[in-house]
Amino acid sequence: MSRARRGRGSLGLSPQKSSGCWGLAAVTSPFLPCLLPLSLRWPPSPRLRLPSLFRNMAFVTRHFIRAMASSSTASASAKKIVVKHVTVIGGGLMGSGIAQVxxxxxxTVVLVDQTEDILAKSKKGIEESLKRVAKKKFAEDPKAGGEFVAKTLSSILTSTDAAxxxxxxxxxxxxxxxxxxxxxxxxxxxxxxxxxxxIFASNTSSLQITSIANATTRQDRFAGLHFFNxxxxxxxxxxxxxxxTSQKTFESLMDFSKALGKHPISCKDTPGFVVNHLxxxxxMNAIxxxxxxxxxxxxxxxxxxxxAGHPMGPFELLDYVGLDTIKFIIEGWHEMDPQNPYFxxxxxLNKLVAEKKFGKKTGEGFYKYK
Structure with missing residues (x-):
């Protein structure tokens, strides 16, 4: 039988030199680099003395304990974040909805936008939405419904200065x-x-998350969090x-989504993610x-x-989403994939958007609305 090759990186389990120390130690634990001195090498030195052995063992033990403590600290720092305080940037329809839920x-929520007027309208919209929820949820107890609305609104602070x-x-x-x-x-x-x-998250429905995250120094704490209207x-x-995106960040956002009463699904940073990609x-095929x-x-x-059992037809849905939004997304995707027939x-679509007929929000799109 040929003798196992000695040298750095050997993973043999037979007693041998591996970069100057007992090979088994390197295999047994990543916390024990070549720490064993001459008195513990193989074969044993005729000069081996019991006190020396104890001292060497104590040295290795102390190093092992320190390494394990360091590992525990690193593990603790990698724990998921329990999101309690949320800052929502943008008081529009989506931002207000996210702040509400x-x-x-x-x-605790801080809703941020550029002006106090925008924030006042956002807060008013949230209040009206909460009243509709309370009317159904507390149909038998209007007083409790009023308290629900007031308590929820008090949890939403506003600011014009995100920084x-x-x-x-x-x-x-x-x-x-x-x-x-x-x-x-x-x-x-x-x-x-x-x-x-x-953690930073974008609610974008069409842009690449990586392209947004590149502007920061916390790409491991950056992800997409796409809600639906x-x-x-x-x-x-x-x-x-x-x-x-770190696994800790991903898991924290999955847990946060569940805490909101939502059903989160995961996706890589592919155009349109899951829903819009399909x-x-x-x-566009319908158009x-x-x-x-x-x-x-x-x-x-x-x-x-x-x-097909769809609650809305494609043209009704186009008008509901907003034709300007659809056009913007399709143009961006067309730049990325100009040969795709659906982009x-x-x-x-271009004609309606040019005429400012964006759909339901402007009173006319593919259909007219009163």
Whole structure:
């Protein structure tokens, strides 16, 4: 039998030299680098003395204990963050909805936007939404419903200065305009003021999370947290993990989503994530079917509702989401994948957006609304 090769990196279990120490020690534990002195080498030195052996064993034991303590400290620092304090940037429909569900579930919330007027409208919208919830939830006890509304509203603070409030928050959720440059500028600024443990998350529905996270120095504490409109009603949340997102951050956001009463699903940083990756081509295919004259928009909607059980037809959904939003997303995806047949410019979509007919929010899109 050939003798095992000696030298650095040997993993043989026979008593041998491995970089000057007993090979078994290197295999047994990563905490025991070549610590064993001459008196513990193999074969034993004829000069071996019992006191020397005890001293060497004590030295190794102390090193092992220190290494284990260091490992425990590192493990503790890798524990998940329990999100209690949330800062929501953007008082629009999505931001207000996120703030509402966070407050309802017992989180302290700071809602941030550019002006006090915007924040006042946001707070009023949240109050009206809470009253609708209370009317159903506390139908037999209006007083309890009023207390529910008041208590929830008191949990939502407002500010026009994001930098001054993120120093004590556990999570920042951004829900502003779908513009990469604007998002990058925001997160780059907040990165300087936020606490070390603070997680950053974007509610973007179309932009690459990695591209947004690149503006910060905390890419391991950055992920996507995509809610669906209307936030208080829709149960789904997509948690987007980039190649740099730590497992601790990912698990913290999954737990936070569940604490909101949502059902989180995970996805890599792929265009559109799960839902929009499938939904946008479907909607654009419906537009192309209509533009070719193969079917009317009314019949396409009826077909999907009665034939596939969809609650809304594709053109109803387009108007509900906002044609300007759809156009913006498709143009971005077209730049990334210009050969994709579903990401091609749409004449009817472009015309409606140019006429400021964005859908339900403006009173007219593919359909007219009173």
């Amino acid at each position: 966070a407050a309802v579930t017992g989180h 001054s409030v993120v120093h004590s928050t556990d999570l920042v959720v951004e829900a502003i305009v779908e513009d990469l440059k604007v998002k990058n500028e925001l997160f780059k600024r907040l990165d300087k003021f936020a606490a070390e443990h603070t 209307p936030v208080p009603m829709m149960k789904l949340v997509e948690v987007i993990k980039t190649p740099m 939904l946008l081509p479907f909607l 192309q079917l209509y533009e070719r004259g193969d079917a009317s928009k009314e019949d396409i909607d009826i077909g999907l509702k009665l034939g 091609q410019p749409s004449e009817s």
